[in-house]
Amino acid sequence: xxxxxxxxxxxxxxxxxxxxxxxxxxxxxxxxxxxxxxxxxxxxxxxxxxxxxxxxxxxxxxxxxxxxxxxxxxxxxxxxxxxxxxxxxxxxxxxxxxxxxxxxxxxxxxxxxxxxxxxxxxxxxxxxxxxxxxxxxxxxxxxxxxxxxxxxxxxxxxxxxxxxxxxxxxxxxxxxxxxxxxxxxxxxxxxxxxxxxxxxxxxxxxxxxxxxxxxxxxxxxxxxxxxxxxxxxxxxxxxxxxxxxxxxxxxxxxxxxxxxxxxxxxxxxxxxxxxxxxxxxxxxxxxxxxxxxxxxxxxxxxxxxxxxxxxxxxxxxxxxxxxxxxxxxxxxxxxxx
Numbered sequence: 001x002x003x004x005x006x007x008x009x010x011x012x013x014x015x016x017x018x019x020x021x022x023x024x025x026x027x028x029x030x031x032x033x034x035x036x037x038x039x040x041x042x043x044x045x046x047x048x049x050x051x052x053x054x055x056x057x058x059x060x061x062x063x064x065x066x067x068x069x070x071x072x073x074x075x076x077x078x079x080x081x082x083x084x085x086x087x088x089x090x091x092x093x094x095x096x097x098x099x100x101x102x103x104x105x106x107x108x109x110x111x112x113x114x115x116x117x118x119x120x121x122x123x124x125x126x127x128x129x130x131x132x133x134x135x136x137x138x139x140x141x142x143x144x145x146x147x148x149x150x151x152x153x154x155x156x157x158x159x160x161x162x163x164x165x166x167x168x169x170x171x172x173x174x175x176x177x178x179x180x181x182x183x184x185x186x187x188x189x190x191x192x193x194x195x196x197x198x199x200x201x202x203x204x205x206x207x208x209x210x211x212x213x214x215x216x217x218x219x220x221x222x223x224x225x226x227x228x229x230x231x232x233x234x235x236x237x238x239x240x241x242x243x244x245x246x247x248x249x250x251x252x253x254x255x256x257x258x259x260x261x262x263x264x265x266x267x268x269x270x271x272x273x274x275x276x277x278x279x280x281x282x283x284x285x286x287x288x289x290x291x292x293x294x295x296x297x298x299x300x301x302x303x304x305x306x307x308x309x310x311x312x313x314x315x316x317x318x319x320x321x322x323x324x325x326x327x328x329x330x331x332x333x334x335x336x337x
Contacts (some may be wrong), residue, residue, distance in 0.1 A: 024096050024228070024235035025069070025285060033075045036062035037095035040080045042177070043201040044308050044315045045101055054078045057308040058099040060298055061120060061226055065097060065242045067297040068290040082176060084151050087112055090227060097239060098227040101198065103153050113230050117240040120225045121309075122321045122330050124218035125157050126196035128203060131213050133190060138217040142167035147189035150175045157220040158193050181205050195222050200315045238284055244333035245291040248273060249300035251324055251333065256303060259296040273336045280336055291336070301331065 028034055038046035038058055046056040063073035079095050090098045091113050102108075103123075104116040127138045127146075135141060138161070148154045150173045162169045172189045174180045177198070184192045185206050192199065196218060203209045226243065228236050249255075252270055254262050263274055272278040275288035284290065298304065302324075309317045323329025 024232050025238060028069060028096055028235075032070075033077055034062060034066050034069065034097065035079055035095045036065075036076050037079045037081045037086060037089055037098040037100055038062075039100050040082060040176075040178070042101060042198060043204050044197070044313055044317075045201065046078070046099070055308070057121065057304060058101065058226075060304045060308065061099045061243070061246075062097060064246055064294045064298045064304075065239055067293040068238060068242050068245070068286055071287065071289070071293045071297075073297040083149055084175070087114060087227075090114055090229060093229070096228070096235070101195065101224050102227060103195075104223045104225050104227075105153065108227075114227045115230050115236055116225045116227045117236060118225050118243045119223040119330075120243055121197065121223075123195045123197050123222040123224050125154055125193060125220040125222060126199055126218055127215045128184075128192045128199045128212055129190060129215060131211055135215070138215050138219070139165060139167075141169065141191060143169065144190040145170040145172055145188070146191040146193055147172045147174060147180045147184050148193050149173075149177055149180060152194070153220070153222070154194050161219045177202060178205075195224070197224075197309065197315070197317060200317055204314060234285060238286065241284060241336075242294060245273075245294050245336065246298075246301040246304060247324070247331050247333035248336050249291070249295045250302040250331075251326070254295050254300060256295060256297075256299040259292060263292065269337075278337070 041047040044056055046054060046058040048054050059078065062076050066075045067073040079089065081089050081100060086098055086100050086102065089095050104119060108114065109116055127141065129135050146158055146169050148158055148171065155173060172183065174183060180192060181202055183189055196214060199214050203212055206212055226239055228239050252273060254270065262270055263276055265271060272280065274292045275281050275290065281288040281290045305319065305322060306312050309315050310319060319329065321330045323331060325332040
């Protein structure tokens with residue numbers, strides 16, 4: 001199926017909204033595709049190429065869910081959502097999954113009718129400045145004008161940071177990331193603050209990316225992950241265990257290249273994970289080979305990270321705390337048994 005992008009406005013009028021307690025899995029199966037809410041274009045996470053084909057870390061996650069459900073990673077339609085409309089679109093049933101660099105917080109997880117399925121990327125808020133500003137630390141930004149995106153957690157984080165460090169600043173709040181880039185590039189603000197991963201992505205859009213630097217301070221915890229509607233436990237379980245399967249596959253050394261050969265493994269953990277033995281798939285309402293399909297058609301978590309965000313990508317972000325738990329990071333999946 002060709003990748004498609006559907007604007008939220010058109011989709012909302014053309015698709016029956018899904019009530020909070022509806023069985024999204026059955027609706028998805030009947031429709032024959034997954035509606036995945038993504039950004040309007042952030043390099044490395046979700047953006048279309050010149051042919052309109054979407055790619056990125058958040059895109060690959062939705063492809064992994066499609067592989068788990070359909071055995072085919074491309075039964076997905078991508079819905080480009082602004083920061084303001086992302087949660088409303090999920091609540092209304094405009095999308096089945098929100099995979100859009102969204103921070104898991106208490107208020108969002110308890111008061112918005114949505115559930116985060118887990119953390120797909122551990123991030124934190126940072127600062128980007130022009131190199132010629134001569135600043136090498138965020139603690140030297142007193143008096144600066146700071147651009148932040150409206151309706152995000154960055155507004156409160158930056159206010160808290162400057163207050164805690166007894167620094168003054170002038171906030172320039174703008175309603176979209178692309179508008180911030182234009183303002184920052186033109187010199188309207190001295191500093192651009194958002195999640196550090198997004199700063200690396202947005203830097204590529206500047207007139208002279210090499211003239212800008214991301215400062216070392218990280219001032220917040222921003223666990224980014226996919227979200228679904230509350231009251232839909234079956235779909236929540238499928239999305240959550242898709243994420244865990246990506247992580248578990250890396251830990252077990254199962255890659256896109258060796259997934260088929262791994263079916264012959266005598267390791268009971270690998271056999272159970274790939275659906276050769278056991279009933280993991282049945283417990284989720286999926287085929288026994290759902291995890292095999294995820295890895296064979298999309299890859300494991302490490303492969304997904306490397307091609308979209310890591311050293312094989314334009315962003316070249318270090319794995320850091322997003323490494324596996326046994327490699328000094330935080331990525332950890334419960335046992336698949």
